[in-house]
Amino acid sequence: MIVQDKPIILAPMEGVIDALMRDLLTSINDYDLCVTEFVRVVKGLVPNHVYKKVCPELLSDGKTPSGTPVRVQLLGQHPQWLAENAVRAIDLGSPGIDLNFGCPAPTVNKSKGGAMLLKTPETIYEIIKQCRKAVPKAYDVSAKIRLGWEDTQHFTEILDAIEQAGASSLAIHARTKKQGYKAPAHWQYISFATQKLSIPVIANGEIWTKSDADKCQEVANTNKLMLGRGALAVPNLANVIKHGEQPYSDNQLISFLMHFCHTVPASAKPHYLSSRLKQWLKYIRLQYPIAQLIFSELKYLHDTEEILGYLQEKISN
Structure with missing residues (x-):
């Protein structure tokens, strides 16, 4: 119990x-x-x-x-x-x-x-x-x-x-x-x-x-x-x-998404990472406006390095 x-x-x-x-x-x-x-x-x-x-x-x-x-x-x-x-x-x-x-x-x-x-x-x-x-x-x-x-x-x-x-x-x-x-x-x-x-x-x-x-x-x-x-x-x-923690900031959120990308095993099926990340962003955008922008720009990317590079740019900006 x-x-x-x-x-x-x-x-x-x-x-x-x-x-x-x-x-x-x-x-x-x-x-x-x-x-x-x-x-x-x-x-x-x-x-x-x-x-x-x-x-x-x-x-x-x-x-x-x-x-x-x-x-x-x-x-x-x-x-x-x-x-x-x-x-x-x-x-x-x-x-x-x-x-x-x-x-x-x-x-x-x-x-x-x-x-x-x-x-x-x-x-x-x-x-x-x-x-x-x-x-x-x-x-x-x-x-x-x-x-x-x-x-x-x-x-x-x-x-x-x-x-x-x-x-x-x-x-x-x-x-x-x-x-x-x-x-x-x-x-x-x-x-x-x-x-x-x-x-x-x-x-x-x-x-x-x-x-x-x-x-x-x-x-x-x-x-x-x-x-x-x-x-x-x-x-x-x-x-x-x-x-009583504060919800993740935009940068903390993006860093966590990058951590997710690094966590996906190399043995995963092709496009597993991009598919699951886009699926997750559909939920995140309900609370984070920046996630809608990320989703719209990531939806055409499938390569892990491209995705990581894009997310890194978002943190840098």
């Missing part, structure tokens, strides 16, 4: 926050926990190499190089298969298991996974119950949800199912699947959950600044936060919230 004072968790973001990004962000922030992109469980046991690809930290005591624990997230709809894979992930070194009931991706929902399960709280109950039964008590089995599918009519039933099934904690993205990522996040529903449940409740959604974090904690009635897009838009956001 999460027991840290005012913990901040780095959210799972499929196709965005991978091991390299977890390494970078935990190297400059005091995150208490990271959750991986989901491991998709369709039938039977997922091969070990898939777990190690999604979570290479399993080879390092389940922690990032800076020592932040990394919890494997599972996604699927079959309780027994999820339970068997939960045990496998623990055996491979994950310091706990997270269960995804919030992914809004159409390809996932079409096969009755992720947020689709919000329509059937009884399935959520069975999944958590079987995973909790299979996983040793020393390890957390947490869950992540949205407020519902099209609306919040099943929200109370979902909360009851999660607690009665024995979940260790619950992260709530304060929007329905239908609402997607459209502002605002409805933190008041998280407050309802914190008052109703005896397990820790973590608030997620529309936390871009320290003032957002303070307001979220007040409205949601919890001091436990999960950062997703905001953690990408302001790279040191966790420490801005936790320790």
Whole structure:
């Protein structure tokens, strides 16, 4: 169970926050926990190499190089298969298991996974119950949800199912699947959950600044936060919230982007660096006007040395 004072968790973001990004962000922030992109469980046991690809930290005591624990997230709809894979992930070194009931991706929902399960709280109950039964008590089995599918009519039933099934904690993205990522996040529903449940409740959604974090904690009635897009838009956001640091200046931001370029392994696929950097800049430009300029000028560059040279000029200027 999460027991840290005012913990901040780095959210799972499929196709965005991978091991390299977890390494970078935990190297400059005091995150208490990271959750991986989901491991998709369709039938039977997922091969070990898939777990190690999604979570290479399993080879390092389940922690990032800076020592932040990394919890494997599972996604699927079959309780027994999820339970068997939960045990496998623990055996491979994950310091706990997270269960995804919030992914809004159409390809996932079409096969009755992720947020689709919000329509059937009884399935959520069975999944958590079987995973909790299979996983040793020393390890957390947490869950992540949205407020519902099209609306919040099943929200109370979902909360009851999660607690009665024995979940260790619950992260709530304060929007329905239908609402997607459209502002605002409805933190008041998280407050309802914190008052109703005896397990820790973590608030997620529309936390871009320290003032957002303070307001979220007040409205949601919890001091436990999960950062997703905001953690990408302001790279040191966790420490801005936790320790009162100033958000990175433009030059600090560019220096960090250059550090990212140097961190990408030489074995990475062609254009991996340029693609991921441009993807990241789409988030950063939501908080840094200079990132829009950098994105517009970098989008035609693919060579690492050209990219580094351009960024260096931006610092010099």
